[in-house]
Amino acid sequence: MTNTPQRFIGHLSLEGAVGVSLSEIRIRLLEQIGVCGSISQAAKAVPLSYKAAWDAIDAMNNMAAQPLVVRVTGGRQGGGTQLTDYGRSIAAMYRALELEYQVALDRLSVRLGDVGGADIHDFQSLMHRLSMKTSARNQFSGPIAGLRDGGVDYEVRLRLDAQSELISVITKASAENLALAIGKEVFAFVKSSSVLLCTDRDLRLTARNQLWGEIVEIQQGSVNDQVSLLLPSGRSVTAVITHDSCDIMGLAVGQQACALFKASSVILAVYD
Incomplete structure (x- = not known):
């Protein structure tokens, strides 16, 4: 009996300047934003939660040479999202590379036809162990x-x-x-818990990293709030501070604020 070579199905994930992980799900999110012009509709189509979709966009924009997605005014609720030309080119490049990647995997499967199944399983396990993810926001x-x-x-x-x-x-x-x-x-x-916020431009602080931006989202919790700042470059910074601190500072969407964190x-x- 002839053994049929095991086929590897490619799930392309790119690590580099375009993002911590430019994956199939994130590319689909970009493509759906291009179609829908709405982050909520695009997230449902992928599917992803609304928060996970914004987290993915923030991560990609932070790593990219140019923003892939931008916030625009004039949507149904007064705002929306738009895929940039750079974002379209990244998505198209990913799809082209994905086709070549699968062709290469099919060739590899044929060549590994004489290799034992246990060896292939060990190889796959090694690939999983080498995949790195981080909890840093x-x-x-x-x-x-x-x-x-x-x-x-x-x-x-x-x-x-x-x-x-x-x-x-x-x-x-x-x-x-x-x-x-x-x-x-x-x-x-x-880590978002290492980021402090201030709104006084005259305040002198020892923190080496001071990034000014506009507050674009505040997610309230029973104890802590998550505050996201959009920097002029299109990148973002997220801080987790106590709910009481957020109230005392009077933080609100649209306000200018500075994200502070130590070099260490x-x-x-x-x-x-």
Whole structure:
């Protein structure tokens, strides 16, 4: 009896400048936004929850060289979402690469026809273990614009856009392990609980990272609120602060605010 080669079905996920994970679901979300012009309708079509859809858009916009999706005014409820030309080109490029990816997997399946099933299972398990996900709500990427050796630690400046930089302080051993160098693309992760907010531009603070933006969403909880800021570049920053603090500061959608976090709160990663 001839054994039929096991077929690998490709679920393409890209790691790089366009996002922490540019996956099938996220591409479908982009495509549906292009069709519907509404984040809620696009989320239902994928399907995703409304919050998961916005989280995915924020992550992609933060990692992309240009925004893939923008908020626009004039929708049915006074606002909507729009897929940019750059977003359309990314989706089209993904679909083209997806076709080539499946062809390559089909060829691989044929070549592995003589390999035992246990070996293939081990290979698949390894691929799953190597897939990295992070719980950090704020995820960014960009080239290293500056490195300063402090003896036991390194100060790393990450260029987000023409106006904004992130500063991270990591150990010298970590910097050497990541093989950091000027111009190298790196990822930066910041937990939302590490982000503070202020609204006074005259206030002087020691936090090295200070990013001003517009409050675009406040999700209220019984104890904590989640506040999302849209930066001028189209990227976003999310902070989790107490509900009482949100009330005391009088935070509201449309208000200008600054996201503050220490350089030691920024975790760096590279993709080789």
